[in-house]
Amino acid sequence: MGSLHFTTPSREKLLQDMTTSEKIALLSGVDFWHTAGIPHLNLPKLRMSDGPNGVRGTKFFDSVPAACLPCGTALGATWSRELMKEAGDLIVRECHAKSAHVWLGPTVNIQRSPLGGRGFESFSEDPLLSGIMAGAVISSVQKGGIASSLKHFVANDMEHERTLVDCRISQRALREIYLLPFQLAIRDANPWALMTAYNRVNGTHMCENAEILQDIVRREWNYDGCILSDWFGTYSTVEAINAGLDLEMPGPTEWRGKKVSTAMSVGKISNDTINQRASSVLKLIERCSKSGIPESGPEICLDSESGRDVLRRLGSESIVLLKNERNILPLDSAKSLAVIGPNLKKPFFCGGGSASLRPYRSVSILEGLNAQLEKPVQYAEAWRIYNMLPVLGDLVRSPTSGKLGHFLMSIYSSPPLEDKHTLLETFELDDTNVVLYDYSNAATPDNVLFATIEADFVVEQAETYAFGLTVAGTAKLYLDDNLIVDNAEKQIRGESFFGSGSVEEIGYTELEAGKVYRLRVDFGSAATSNLNKAGAPVFGAGGVRIGCAPCVDQGSDLDKAVELAKTVDQVVLSVGLGPEWESEGSDRTELGLPGRQAELISRVCAVNGNVVVVIQSGTPVSGPWNEVPAVVQAWYGGNESGHSIADVLLGKTSPSGKLPLSWPMHIEDTPAFLSYRSEAGRCYYTEDIHVGYRFYEKTKRPVQWPFGHGLSYASFELDHLTLTMDGSGLDSQLHISVTVTNTSTIDGSETCQAYVKRISESKVSRPIKELKGFTKVFVPAGETKLAYITIPLKYATSIWDETSGTWLMESGSFEVLVGNSSALTPLSSLFHVATSLEWKGI
Structure with missing residues (x-):
């Protein structure tokens, strides 16, 4: 983006000046991390980067070091909007270091079960805590001119068969639990991008789900950002474009380009629809120009004392x-x-x-x-402990540089044992978990490549050793040209490499102490494997993981x-x-x-x-x-x-820190225990709205530690709850104040949590109570501070009415409960809603 003051004509004028082919080109990435640019129109490429707990840059393979923030549940455990703003500021600095315009985060999926493979990425089991924390970090990131891509929209709550599974969710649960964190984040921060999930919801893949993307997100919520797919999460041409998916990622395109032109020529996609999709991408480019980050800029490691201080504080306040x-x-x-x-x-x-x-x-x-x-x-x-054999680490040494922990990887366009093979490039690497998702070379346009990994291998103790190969592709491991592990001929599907790889194949051999062995692994990229990869996206050239451990008691x-x-x-x-x-x-x-x-x-x-x-x-x-x-x-x-x-x-x-999720005693106690995996391509969310503490409280099932729980070295007393209401109708606000006294000799912070309970009979069954507001306050030893919480009345009292297809702010009596965990809410006050009102939007 050339300068700090990048400007373009209006989007309408740009669309008039663009050819149809140029508009179509904007609708898909050109490589793993970049959108298309149109130089003669001064439209640059945008660079994207994962998220959500840092900014990795453009490389899985041989990446530039970066700051790693605490994981999503850790950030959720801070219960602090202020800390999320500091986290957002750090992400902005990291995006500048990696020349990234779009940060792929945060994640606000709901933790239905503690077994979820990506549960650590999300903030909470509670939609309000998730949405509020997400809104705080997004606001900070976008204030710095960096786009935030809220993800994964929606119900990407498990990894099992994630690209196949149809999540069957009631409309009430969809609205009150799974869509709500996205709704709140859009209300509070308006993320400039929204990433669709891999899965289906109620029969339709999210990239094609017009009912959710168009009717709810764009029309009901008035969302004006760019909707992009998760990586390799676009599954059609006509359906996805007409449903509202603006951008297919990554590139080169699989579903757009000429396929869009053909669909337009036979009337399956209109010019107006293409203009709408292109306009969304143009708006994203326009917004990101505020960052001043150049197009295709350098990637550097940004290690500063101030950054370390922020990371240390984020970590300690999450504990x-x-x-x-x-x-x-x-x-x-x-x-x-x-x-x-x-x-x-x-x-x-x-x-x-x-x-x-x-x-x-x-x-x-x-x-x-x-x-x-x-x-x-x-x-x-x-x-x-290990789920797979540990990576080789200091057991290997580079055969050329002699560096401990390093090895050589030579990449070829054909198998290296063939007479006519071309060496493309050689790398010296230091991690035998080799990920080639985003590796690219002009000589391997279809990601069909081969590699030889070589290292000197030495052990200090004579013993029988186990060697393991896990691969998205094919691989064989040799020691001194003796085959030890074959993970090429008879492969078994496993869960490695995002679910597209093999199980770990293990071989055993006796080794002498101090002897230098020549280790070699012959690798073929993902395209060389015949594994059935249904239900998982295949990322680029795949990868290989090499592990080893002594067989000792x-x-x-x-x-x-x-x-x-x-x-x-x-x-x-x-x-x-x-x-x-x-x-x-x-x-x-x-x-x-x-x-x-x-x-x-x-x-x-x-x-x-x-x-x-x-x-x-x-x-x-x-x-x-x-x-x-x-x-x-x-x-x-x-x-x-x-x-x-x-x-x-x-x-x-x-x-x-306070728990952002309930801590169960046994997996059998959890709300999704009987319905967490894909069965025959479907997963029924049978717990409905009763997720997390809503379930445990409704069923009176004990937990190890409740939602919102967390002790301190200080001690606090909450008192003098006051509750007032101002405004009228749907614009009414609840205002809560509480005194927080530190009764100890230690400075500390306490989180005041406000729950709302329905007292009058309701039209539908409700949870015992639900979190509706919170604030964290620092109180020096012996002092008293006032804590303030403001809650929009419609969010405090509404249910999703499946009969009318609207939110319903029910009339009747309610109770505000305030405490420092979901299980300890000693302060309470009643309030009344005079008239039932229906509403939509945010």
């Missing part, structure tokens, strides 16, 4: 203190301490899939604690960890999940902690009474929590995760 018996936390730095657990050295900064990126730095729990304590912390990993390591726990005053247990369990392309299969983590917790608690469990996961996990004195939910905390955790554990920061 939820779930349990703290005997005030074990904060830790006593004068007492001896051990850190135990499989995650203590793993800086779990984010989940997997398109939300992942290469951080410019990452900090583990062990590193965070050691940075603040005078003496190095004793530690024991106890047990290695880890029981002795667990025993040693328990012995260490006996010798110290305090223990921090580091447990959880990670990107292998929570990732785009697959859902979790169970609620429990993987491996022997639950056993580790029980055994350590049996020998030490001062145990703190730190959980790193994006969604709830079950475990022996009743045996543990203190439990901390740390989420995936971004680049500074280890420092954020240490700040809370050592008392530098008082925890203030």
